[in-house]
Amino acid sequence: xxxxxxxxxxxxxxxxxxxxxxxxxxxxxxxxxxxxxxxxxxxxxxxxxxxxxxxxxxxxxxxxxxxxxxxxxxxxxxxxxxxxxxxxxxxxxxxxxxxxxxxxxxxxxxxxxxxxxxxxxxxxxxxxxxxxxxxxxxxxxxxxxxxxxxxxxxxxxxxxxxxxxxxxxxxxxxxxxxxxxxxxxxxxxxxxxxxxxxxxxxxxxxxxxxxxxxxxxxxxxxxxxxxxxxxxxxxxxxxxxxxxxxxxxxxxxxxxxxxxxxxxxxxxxxxxxx
Numbered sequence: 132x133x134x135x136x137x138x139x140x141x142x143x144x145x146x147x148x149x150x151x152x153x154x155x156x157x158x159x160x161x162x163x164x165x166x167x168x169x170x171x172x173x174x175x176x177x178x179x180x181x182x183x184x185x186x187x188x189x190x191x192x193x194x195x196x197x198x199x200x201x202x203x204x205x206x207x208x209x210x211x212x213x214x215x216x217x218x219x220x221x222x223x224x225x226x227x228x229x230x231x232x233x234x235x236x237x238x239x240x241x242x243x244x245x246x247x248x249x250x251x252x253x254x255x256x257x258x259x260x261x262x263x264x265x266x267x268x269x270x271x272x273x274x275x276x277x278x279x280x281x282x283x284x285x286x287x288x289x290x291x292x293x294x295x296x297x298x299x300x301x302x303x304x305x306x307x308x309x310x311x312x313x314x315x316x317x318x319x320x321x322x323x324x325x326x327x328x329x330x331x332x333x334x335x336x337x338x339x340x341x342x343x344x345x346x347x348x349x350x351x352x353x354x355x356x357x358x359x360x361x362x363x364x365x366x367x368x369x370x371x372x373x374x375x376x377x378x379x380x381x382x383x384x385x386x387x388x389x390x391x392x393x394x395x396x397x398x399x400x401x402x403x404x405x
Contacts, residue, residue, distance in 0.1 A: 210282030284334025
């Protein structure tokens with residue numbers, strides 16, 4: 132309760148100078164954005180403690196965990212959610228490597244030893260730049276954009292950016308996606324909605340998803356209490372992709388949708404792409 136009250140007080144202070152539309156990285160509105168949406172763990176973690184096949188690389192001040200693909204296999208550009216750091220995903224990255232896929236996992240500014248303060252503007256800028264430079268990092272391996280929670284909006288933005296039009300991804304996987312962060316505020320903390328209603332830049336995925344026909348796979352727990360499964364279903368319906376799959380489980384939550392039966396369906400879908 133005290134944490135929520137502090138956030139509300141901070142929000143009320145921010146409204147005095149709050150602009151509309153996209154904002155600069157250090158504006159009062161972005162300070163509010165940072166407080167509400169980004170719960171990153173800043174502590175550096177050694178990728179070797181997760182998997183010996185992972186190496187750390189630096190990219191514009193960001194920490195990347197990189198595992199090279201086996202010949203003929205795609206690379207997963209992994210865009211994490213808002214909690215923890217890359218080590219928190221220790222159960223996922225080896226799963227990709229075990230199947231021969233390459234992995235490039237991005238630690239956002241302020242996460243896992245990456246430099247900078249997180250903002251929508253900086254996170255998306257670095258993600259677009261990273262996608263463009265992936266051939267220099269892992270060679271000409273085709274790319275699958277894999278977004279988790281917060282990263283789903285980031286991934287969809289990459290897929291509709293100029294860099295993806297020049298080199299389209301092989302597919303997009305979204306775990307527990309939202310229709311927009313503003314919609315998420317309306318769902319979870321409606322009292323705070325007036326503080327964010329003007330933020331048209333906070334990953335409006337319900338609009339972005341309409342602008343790509345790249346193959347799409349969505350996995351979303353039916354019992355997700357963080358991002359309602361209805362948001363994932365909405366994105367699925369709005370997607371114009373001719374190759375799209377939606378997988379859920381009624382008892383799975385925000386993270387527990389990562390389960391064997393779902394992963395087998397995802398694996399079959401990925402293997403059919405190349």
